[in-house]
Each structure stands twice: as C-alpha cells, then as structure tokens.
C-alpha cells in the first residue's frame with residue numbers, strides 16, 4: 001500500500017460523544033481493539049454501560065484525544081473500518097479480541113509504571129512523517145543567565161547545566177560533580193581524548209576499539225591518532241568478533257586483546273551497549289582489567305545510558321560520553337553528556353604548592369572555553385586572568401549550553417526520577433524485552449525462518465534492544481515500508497537488520513504484541529513479493 005493509498009483512509013476525523021464526567025483530555029496512540037481498554041484506564045469513573053458498541057474487526061492505529069465529554073479520533077492508519085462521522089457511537093472491547101492481545105493488556109494493567117506513558121506526547125504517524133515541530137516561544141536573552149524568570153520553576157541560565165548534571169548523575173551511577181551535560185557525543189569523545197590521550201611514540205600510543213564500532217567513534221579515534229602525527233596502521237587496534245559468523249564479542253576475547261597490546265596501549269574505547277547487536281558489555285570487568293594495566297578506559301554509552309543501570313563511579317571508569325536522544329528522550333541532536341571520574345578532575349592550588357608552576361600544572365590539560373572556567377570569575381571578562389577550571393566534569397565544558405536543549409532534557413530526566421530511577425525501569429525493561437522475544441519465537445515456522453535475533457539471549461548481556469537479522473536482504477525494504485505505513489517505528493540497519501527497542505518509560509506490552517502482529521504480516525507479504 002502506498003502512502004497515498006493509505007492516506008485516503010487516514011484523517012477520519014470526528015468527535016464521538018461520551019457520557020459526562022468522562023475524564024480529562026489525553027492523547028493516546030492505540031490499537032482500535034485496545035481503545036476501550038485505554039478508555040477504561042483513563043476514564044476510571046465512567047461505567048462500561050456508557051459506551052455503546054462499535055464493531056471492530058481488526059486492530060488499527062489511532063490517536064485519540066479524550067475530552068471532558070467526548071473522544072476525538074484524530075487520525076487513523078490503514079484501510080477497512082469506516083468510522084461513523086457524527087454518529088453518537090462509542091467503543092467497547094471487541095468480542096473478537098485475541099487471547100494474545102488480552103494477555104498483553106492484562107500485563108499492562110499490572111505494570112506499576114504504566115502511568116508514565118501519559119508523561120509523553122506520542123506523535124501521530126502524520127506528525128512523524130511531516131516532521132512537525134512544536135512552536136517556539138520567545139526566551140529571555142542574556143538576562144536570563146542571572147535573573148530568575150518570573151513564575152518559572154527553571155533555574156537561571158547560568159545554572160541550567162548544573163541542574164541537568166544533577167538529574168543525569170544518578171542515571172549513570174556518578175557523583176553529581178563527575179557529569180557535565182554538554183555538546184554532542186562525538187565532540188565529547190574528542191574532548192576526552194584531547195585531555196587524556198597523550199601518546200608516546202616509543203611508549204604507550206595505541207587506542208583499542210572494536211572493529212564494528214559506531215563509525216563516528218572510528219573516525220574520532222583515527223583522527224586523534226593522526227592529529228598526534230601517528231598512523232592508525234600502527235596505533236589503532238580493532239577487536240574483531242572471535243567467531244566468524246557472529247558479531248558478538250566475548251569478554252575473554254576483549255581481555256586477551258587488551259592483554260596482548262597492554263604495554264603500548266594508552267586508551268581503550270568501547271561501547272557499553274553495541275549499537276548494532278544490542279550486546280551489553282561487561283563494563284566493570286573490562287574496566288578493572290584495563291586499568292590494572294594502566295590503560296585509560298573510555299566508554300561510549302549512547303545505547304546504555306537510560307537503558308541499563310550503570311555505576312560509573314563505583315566501577316572506577318575513567319571517562320565516558322553519551323548522547324541523550326536514545327533512551328533519554330532529548331530528540332535528535334539533543335545535548336549530550338560526559339563523565340570524568342573525580343580522580344581526574346582535581347584542581348589543585350598550584351600556586352601554593354609551587355609558585356613557579358604554570359597554571360595548568362594543577363589540573364588535567366584540556367581544550368577549554370569560558371563555560372569550564374570558575375563560575376565566580378566566568379563573567380568578569382578578564383583576559384589577563386589564567387583559565388582556572390571548575391573542579392569536576394563541569395571544568396570540561398566550553399560553551400554556553402543550549403538552554404532549550406538542556407531544559408527539554410531536564411524534563412525527561414525528571415521523569416526518570418518519578419519512576420524511582422533505573423532499578424524499576426530495568427525491571428520492567430527485562431520483562432518487556434523478554435515478552436517481545438517470546439512473541440517473536442512463537443511465530444509460525446515459515447515466518448520464523450525469515451529472521452533470527454542476533455542480540456544475546458541472556459538478559460544480563462543486553463538492554464532493551466533486540467536486533468532482528470532478516471535472512472534475505474531483499475526483505476528489508478518491503479518490511480520497513482509496510483511497518484512504516486502501519487505507523488510502527490523501528491530502526492533499520494542496511495542491508496538486513498531491524499532494531500526494536502521497547503522503552504520501558506512509554507512502551508507497553510500491548511505495543512510489543514502489536515509490533516509482532518504487524519511484523520508477521522509485513523514478513524508474510526514481503527515473503528510473497530520475493531517469491532514472485
């Protein structure tokens with residue numbers, strides 16, 4: 001079905017009256033067959049008799065806004081069911097609902113975190129495809145750095161980064177002063193390497209990373225090595241997966257590579273969770289092993305932050321960087337973060353110890369800017385005063401952080417606080433992903449033959465994500481097209497991998513059920529296409 005064909009049936013817009021006291025306005029992206037379930041949850045005061053029956057044959061995706069006395073159907077995706085225009089029709093749970101979906105709904109009903117979904121505005125398919133942006137209000141200018149904003153709970157701009165760091169620290173298991181919310185992920189990896197990769201051609205000059213590292217990490221490492229006048233051929237060590245037909249790395253294999261190059265390696269850079277396979281590496285074991293050999297250990301936590309519990313301080317990690325547009329909900333290109341262990345961010349009073357010492361003798365050298373400078377003198381505009389960093393990770397900041405970005409991120413981080421932190425989220429995440437996996441495994445054999453899951457099966461070796469490898473590369477295009485037409489948002493990695501990550505903050509068991517249902521149909525139809 002093309003976008004045009006499907007949109008002929010989209011935009012069935014109508015308002016469907018409900019009885020009074022029905023509940024507050026809320027947005028839902030739901031399957032039609034689970035719509036009434038959502039009603040029941042949202043309109044707990046409304047009794048079932050108030051709904052008139054509406055026949056539902058099949059699940060459809062809708063966005064519904066619940067108003068005081070009515071439900072507004074804003075959008076629907078797919079074909080077949082005609083909604084009555086102005087008929088005073090309401091919806092009840094369909095008789096035809098499958099036991100599988102009923103089970104998913106009952107899991108959702110028992111989910112202690114189910115109300116968190118209400119904190120998110122889930123966009124409709126049209127909003128996603130038209131890339132609608134929220135309208136922007138005008139923000140106070142430079143005054144906002146110091147003056148509190150009237151009637152606002154927000155901190156002054158000068159302190160907005162500190163608030164973000166304090167909310168971020170528990171998510172990654174860091175002390176507040178060990179985290180800075182700043183820049184972007186690749187930029188932060190560069191800043192960390194600029195400070196801590198000090199290669200010695202005749203001593204430690206190598207950086208170890210994995211051969212399938214995210215391409216940006218590869219480029220960052222390669223260019224750092226060249227920046228120091230060295231060659232990647234000699235100074236870059238790539239860990240290959242040990243088994244020829246599996247992309248999975250084993251801890252033993254990583255440790256043996258580190259041991260082999262230990263004497264001339266300066267830095268080890270690895271992903272907490274591998275972006276392609278979803279594999280969670282054993283961060284504490286690998287960190288301890290490399291540090292015991294005097295190697296500086298940096299973790300790229302793009303896919304781990306907000307996904308799995310981390311204890312960066314207690315694990316003695318040297319440094320880490322992560323973006324916030326995966327599990328931390330900031331939106332593409334949103335502001336990123338870095339972690340530097342407190343042992344590397346001391347700012348000693350060099351003058352007292354040694355009056356002759358250059359100012360930078362009291363702290364780790366770095367690429368710096370005014371935002372890393374001591375807060376008390378930052379706005380003094382005195383170019384004769386030497387740079388004196390804020391102790392802690394904040395001393396690695398360079399520029400004014402984007403207040404819009406940072407404030408939006410804080411709103412998301414506050415939701416993490418509401419859930420009780422990473423513990424309850426991980427608990428739900430383990431159940432959601434295991435449920436998704438079991439549904440995929442229960443698919444009929446002929447469908448199951450069309451894919452396999454490459455993510456490790458052991459829960460402690462993965463986060464939320466399952467990476468599904470399609471056995472025929474030709475399936476990816478048609479499967480993604482069908483899923484998109486059904487408003488199912490997953491990620492593709494060409495030539496043949498689909499990454500599915502139920503996020504425990506806002507995804508439900510019913511979402512997993514619906515995904516597998518749509519995935520099965522997409523595979524069946526793509527399979528027919530490839531056989532022709």
Ligand SMILES: Cc1ncc(COP(=O)(O)O)c(C=O)c1O
Nearest residue numbers: 184185186187214216275302323
């Ligand atoms: C594992 C990993 N590293 C690095 C990056 C690059 O991030 P950025 O473009 O924010 O620098 C990404 C982006 O998706 C990523 O997934």
